[in-house]
Amino acid sequence: GAVVSQHPSRVICKSGTSVKIECRSLDFQATTMFWYRQFPKQSLMLMATSNEGSKATYEQGVEKDKFLINHASLTLSTLTVTSAHPEDSSFYICSARGQRGADTQYFGPGTRLTVL
Amino acid sequence: DAKTTQPTSMDCAEGRAANLPCNHSTISGNEYVYWYRQIHSQGPQYIIHGLKNNETNEMASLIITEDRKSSTLILPHATLRDTAVYYCIVRVWNTGNQFYFGTGTSLTVIP
Numbered sequence: 001g002a003v004v005s006q007h008p009s010r011v012i013c014k015s016g017t018s019v020k021i022e023c024r025s026l027d028f029q030a031t032t033m034f035w036y037r038q039f040p041k042q043s044l045m046l047m048a049t050s051n052e053g054s055k056a057t058y059e060q061g062v063e064k065d066k067f068l069i070n071h072a073s074l075t076l077s078t079l080t081v082t083s084a085h086p087e088d089s090s091f092y093i094c095s096a097r098g099q100r101g102a103d104t105q106y107f108g109p110g111t112r113l114t115v116l
Numbered sequence: 117d118a119k120t121t122q123p124t125s126m127d128c129a130e131g132r133a134a135n136l137p138c139n140h141s142t143i144s145g146n147e148y149v150y151w152y153r154q155i156h157s158q159g160p161q162y163i164i165h166g167l168k169n170n171e172t173n174e175m176a177s178l179i180i181t182e183d184r185k186s187s188t189l190i191l192p193h194a195t196l197r198d199t200a201v202y203y204c205i206v207r208v209w210n211t212g213n214q215f216y217f218g219t220g221t222s223l224t225v226i227p
Contacts, residue, residue: 004159034214043203044160044217093159095215105215107152107159 006108021079023094029074030096038091084115125222134191138204141185153200
């Protein structure tokens with residue numbers, strides 16, 4: 001199957017700093033990427049949908065100015081958590097969808113963010 | 117997208133078949149059934165999907181009832197590495213839309 005990577009896999013930062021998480025599709029071009037957040041013992045919650053070259057669409061309740069998403073190429077999307085606070089500590093997962101006709105989404109391994 | 121209902125947890129003996137049910141009674145004609153699983157602290161992994169015919173791949177089999185209101189994911193010979201949360205998702209094919217995850221079934225394979 002297709003491979004999606006995330007970097008970093010784990011990050012610890014101080015409150016008030018910004019953290020950037022990268023999501024890459026390694027062997028296919030991803031027209032659409034999705035960002036999810038998962039708190040302990042809970043299911044994945046979709047944060048936003050990102051299409052290459054256009055602005056991301058955020059789910060209700062997700063602050064677009066706090067979670068900046070950039071999808072500048074067909075293989076890379078970034079999520080920046082700005083002015084992170086302890087309540088932003090979570091497991092962030094991206095997924096990528098291929099071009100037309102390839103509807104299955106492939107997920108990255110996730111990034112564990114801990115804000116002190 | 118239609119809502120799905122799954123049991124919260126299940127156990128299965130190692131080497132036996134694991135049968136994971138999913139109810140999707142409000143599924144519409146153009147919605148597919150997808151199965152993903154998530155091993156602890158990893159991203160979800162695609163398993164299989166189908167519309168109305170039974171499907172099989174190297175990982176699992178998917179049995180969809182004739183009325184399409186429910187389905188069963190079958191892991192033919194469960195191993196300890198199959199311990200994970202299994203998600204059943206119903207969604208229209210190729211809309212480019214996101215997957216909405218429910219709470220899934222936590223499968224524990226017992227030695």
